[in-house]
Amino acid sequence: MFTSTVKEIMEKKGVTLRGLVGDSGVSKQTIINARSDSGISECRLSTLGRIASALEVPVKELFDGEYGPGEKEDSMWRKKA
Numbered sequence: 001m002f003t004s005t006v007k008e009i010m011e012k013k014g015v016t017l018r019g020l021v022g023d024s025g026v027s028k029q030t031i032i033n034a035r036s037d038s039g040i041s042e043c044r045l046s047t048l049g050r051i052a053s054a055l056e057v058p059v060k061e062l063f064d065g066e067y068g069p070g071e072k073e074d075s076m077w078r079k080k081a
Helices: 006-013 017-024 028-034 045-055
Strands: 002-004 063-065
Touching: 006 045, 017 028, 017 045, 028 045
Parallel strands: none
Antiparallel strands: 002 063
16 A cells, blocks of 8 residues: 655645646646545556656655565565466
8 A cells, every 4th residue: 555645745845736737747636646545556657757856856755655564665566476
């Protein structure tokens, strides 16, 4: 499960929704989706890259990942045999 930090970053930097739409070129609805925990996992990496660039942060700062007991961070991305 991913937790979005987009809203917190926007608040910390004083960026408005309208400002982020203009700076990133991403639609208002997509940014609204990226600000929600359930919506950020649906965003394309290229879209997150545009949002991160506009906010001047690395993409990985836009979300926090949670892993189950005994899972390593990178195991989430490996194909299971």
